[in-house]
Amino acid sequence: MQELFSLHQKLLRNTSLDFQRSLLASIRWENRLIGITGARGVGKTTMLLQYLKKQFGETDSTVLFVSLDHFWFSSNSLLDLADQFTKVGGKVLVLDEVHKYPDWSRQLKNIYDFYPELKVIFTGSSLLEILNSAADLSRRALMYQLSGLSFREYINLETDLKLPIQKMEDILARHVELSNELLVDFRPFQYFKEYLRKGYYPFSREFGELYEQQLTAVVNLVLEVELPQLRKFDVAYVPKIKQLLAIIADSVPFMPNVTKLGQKIGINRTTLLTYFHYLDQSKLTKNLYQSTEGISLLQKPSKLYLENTNLAFALGKNVDIGNLRETFFLNQVGYNHEVVLPPKGDFLINKSWNIEVGGAGKSLSKAGLDSGFIAADDIETGFGSKIPLWLFGFLY
Structure with a gap:
């Protein structure tokens, strides 16, 4: 997992806090499972990195940002990640681009049920019918939608x-x-x-x-x-x-x-x-x-x-x-x-x-x-x- 932590810290170092989206202040971050949808390119990834940097700094090992198209998942599962992360004291796991991972909704449901000490935040394409997923995340996830920039x-x-x-x-x-x-x-x-x-x-x-x-x-x-x-x-x-x-x-x-x-x-x-x-x-x-x-x-x-x-x-x-x-x-x-x-x-x-x-x-x-x-x-x-x-x- 060290490579994932290294990438996480690199991303945070390169994340600017100069301009932040209004939605950032409206999300109930204390919820255990949070989903953020939005069209490709509207800034979901940047907003989450800003939240982590503001809330936890750049070196806190209890938080981890991971994109699910990373090659690490070619030989490891989402459940593997959650298990290994909690064993080293992990508390907040941010999963970017969940739709790129097969059976993502069922895996998220299992993580939510099996690792109650872990807060999970995930992003996905607006295409995803998250609230109608087979794993029924609607009873667990607090969902938000990020739009493009308003004129304001x-x-x-x-x-x-x-x-x-x-x-x-x-x-x-x-x-x-x-x-x-x-x-x-x-x-x-x-x-x-x-x-x-x-x-x-x-x-x-x-x-x-x-x-x-x-x-x-x-x-x-x-x-x-x-x-x-x-x-x-x-x-x-x-x-x-x-x-x-x-x-x-x-x-x-x-x-x-x-x-x-x-x-x-x-x-x-x-x-x-x-x-x-x-x-x-x-x-x-x-x-x-x-x-x-x-x-x-x-x-x-x-x-x-x-x-x-x-x-x-x-x-x-x-x-x-x-x-x-x-x-x-x-x-x-x-x-x-x-x-x-x-x-x-x-x-x-x-x-x-x-x-x-x-x-x-x-x-x-x-x-x-x-x-x-x-x-x-x-x-x-x-x-x-x-x-x-x-x-x-x-x-x-």
Whole structure:
């Protein structure tokens, strides 16, 4: 195990604490089994290394961070690791990329049951249906989801500010006051367009001008490796699914005609609907329905969006501005709120607030609405029911 400890310490030495995700302060770290899911590239590994470094320092031998794709597991099991670790006084075991280990859920269940002195924290792809796993981890694991950077987090990362999270109720009721308070510290449009293009994934700083190329590589990895392994996704359809993602990126907010779309890209209706579901699970797309209740695998989404705006620039050629605005809104608001498609307007939030998304000239009357709110781009401050679109990037 010495090689695992050596790698653990090396990773901690190279982990910066300068910028930390908001979720880090919200997790109940005292729980015995904690799971953190999130799309590839959103920063799960970095967040856990930051927690270990802050809480335990770099040399505490009672904690261990291990990635389950390490070659050590070619001749040792997870149970072997837990057994050996507890025998040398181990107390906190962090397991990264659990989906790369066969039968991971049953092994975690056994560790939880057989080693009560050991706290286990694990990360996994958003594809994983952890709460429905055969080993029934739902009764044992406290689960969290890490999303990409919010617009607020991106601003804080770029400026070293500590701008606070805002509640939806406050944004709707006090948006003029909140906007003016925030404008004292920064100008949103100095950063907004850059965020839409390359601000969602934390690795943008690392790759610079190669960011979109790296993001495309992440998409390819999901489509060509993870989906085929975890969902029996037919690799032969990958080029057609890439074509679909490009269509979504360049479309006015995309309302799929499944029959025509299937004919265009050469996939039958049932397979296409199934793949819509898998793409949403993998955080490449976001499916919008008229209700969130009783959604089945073969239910047609009312609208299809890419999961975030960065994907649109990486995958599309002529990105639609209306699509970008709605994608930003759905991505930021959908993290902590229920969002469905209303009979009129663009989005219904928590069954309470009807919101239309558009440019500075958008109005409720133009949208055919008697009441509700406008999330308007290209304005720093709003008035009445018109709220700056960028302000909805402060919800997490």
